[in-house]
Amino acid sequence: MNFNSLVLKIASRCNLNCSYCFMYNLGDTTYKKQPKFMSSKIVDAVLEKTKRYIQRYKKKEFSFTFHGGEPLLASKEFYTTFMHKFKKLQEELKEVSFFFDIQTNGVLIDEEWIDLFKEFNISPGISVDGTPKAHDMFRVDHKGKGSYAEVFKGVSLLKKEMNYASIACVINTKEKPQEIYDSFKKMKVDHVNFLIPDYTHDNFPFDNSKTEIADWLVELFDIWIDDTERFKIPIFIGLINNFLRLGKESLNESTVLVIETNGEIEAIDSLKACGHGFTKTGLNIANNELEDIENTSLGKLYFNDFNTKLCTQCRECPLKEVCKGGRLVHRYSREKGFNNPSVYCRDLVTFIAHVQNYFIKCFPEMHAKENVEPIDVNEIIEYLKTIDIGVSKEKELESFSVENKVL
Numbered sequence: 021m022n023f024n025s026l027v028l029k030i031a032s033r034c035n036l037n038c039s040y041c042f043m044y045n046l047g048d049t050t051y052k053k054q055p056k057f058m059s060s061k062i063v064d065a066v067l068e069k070t071k072r073y074i075q076r077y078k079k080k081e082f083s084f085t086f087h088g089g090e091p092l093l094a095s096k097e098f099y100t101t102f103m104h105k106f107k108k109l110q111e112e113l114k115e116v117s118f119f120f121d122i123q124t125n126g127v128l129i130d131e132e133w134i135d136l137f138k139e140f141n142i143s144p145g146i147s148v149d150g151t152p153k154a155h156d157m158f159r160v161d162h163k164g165k166g167s168y169a170e171v172f173k174g175v176s177l178l179k180k181e182m183n184y185a186s187i188a189c190v191i192n193t194k195e196k197p198q199e200i201y202d203s204f205k206k207m208k209v210d211h212v213n214f215l216i217p218d219y220t221h222d223n224f225p226f227d228n229s230k231t232e233i234a235d236w237l238v239e240l241f242d243i244w245i246d247d248t249e250r251f252k253i254p255i256f257i258g259l260i261n262n263f264l265r266l267g268k269e270s271l272n273e274s275t276v277l278v279i280e281t282n283g284e285i286e287a288i289d290s291l292k293a294c295g296h297g298f299t300k301t302g303l304n305i306a307n308n309e310l311e312d313i314e315n316t317s318l319g320k321l322y323f324n325d326f327n328t329k330l331c332t333q334c335r336e337c338p339l340k341e342v343c344k345g346g347r348l349v350h351r352y353s354r355e356k357g358f359n360n361p362s363v364y365c366r367d368l369v370t371f372i373a374h375v376q377n378y379f380i381k382c383f384p385e386m387h388a389k390e391n392v393e394p395i396d397v398n399e400i401i402e403y404l405k406t407i408d409i410g411v412s413k414e415k416e417l418e419s420f421s422v423e424n425k426v427l
């Protein structure tokens with residue numbers, strides 16, 4: 021088993037009601053059956069099963085992400101108790117390095133929360149959509165009021181007390197990259213994880229013949245690379261490392277497991293965009309081992325096939341080592357399961373080409389030494405069009421399809 025990270029859904033409700041939220045507003049309504057907060061019985065099961073998993077697979081590192089809904093809706097006592105229970109686990113697994121982070125909407129952050137993060141070495145990440153206008157368009161409370169002002173306060177406090185602010189931002193192409201960039205500079209953030217919106221082939225809202233996301237990312241990249249005091253942007257750093265042979269990071273997500281508030285073991289949240297109940301496996305941490313997910317159809321696909329089984333077009337694509345077919349959710353269609361190129365294929369070619377060509381221009385010696393060629397976007401797109409993706413054998417299609425359990 022290759023996962024080494026658990027996302028714990030500590031709270032199943034949220035104090036915000038963002039219009040694009042995959043938990044509440046993208047068709048999956050299973051949260052309504054969840055308890056509001058994770059119980060101590062489930063916490064005990066999580067720690068016990070994690071211990072067994074680490075011992076069985078001899079893991080050296082393991083990370084927990086506190087998530088929700090909004091994880092700060094749970095009490096501070098919840099986290100204090102969790103971390104005290106965790107200490108016993110750490111004593112039994114002294115050689116293992118553990119990491120903790122928490123993904124919050126930032127509205128409730130105050131000095132007491134920051135003291136708790138510091139005490140237990142928990143790294144906070146805050147979701148912000150760039151400018152006040154962009155943020156308040158989507159990230160609203162249950163009365164429709166924008167949350168930017170409160171979040172700005174939370175980020176400033178983090179910066180002051182922890183000297184580090186890490187942000188997750190869903191790309192909104194309606195907003196200008198320069199304005200979004202300037203807004204994050206004003207916030208003095210250190211790290212912004214720009215996220216390509218989660219759509220499948222069934223609900224893709226962009227014009228397929230255009231490259232709206234790539235054009236936006238290219239503009240942002242050019243602003244970022246020219247700024248000598250730039251903050252970190254993982255989507256750019258991953259690609260640069262790849263070209264400079266500094267690491268194996270790519271545009272793909274890492275493999276993680278999710279533990280729902282009631283203990284259900286699931287695959288990543290982004291797959292909720294595939295439909296109601298899609299991430300359900302029928303497993304629960306109270307009765308199952310973590311690795312049991314390997315025997316479910318969804319788990320098999322996610323943990324075994326994700327990087328190895330690509331559709332015909334991706335397998336023939338000259339950019340497949342960098343792109344790896346894009347993210348799993350972006351490949352999905354009701355008709356063919358995950359046996360598709362990314363719905364953002366044209367964007368990925370355009371964006372990867374821009375970054376690679378930039379670096380070849382800056383480091384011509386790399387071009388010669390590493391045999392890295394400039395990319396002609398039109399040439400690749402025309403070549404990809406010649407690959408017939410409809411000829412996949414039935415057997416191959418079968419291996420990509422996932423039983424869509426509607427619970």
Ligand code: SF4
Nearest residue numbers: 034036037038041125
């Ligand atoms: S803050 Fe997160 S969980 Fe809450 S509504 Fe917004 S996207 Fe959903």
Ligand code: SF4
Nearest residue numbers: 334337343345362365
């Ligand atoms: S660029 Fe398109 S065809 Fe190539 S690997 Fe990525 S999604 Fe597949």
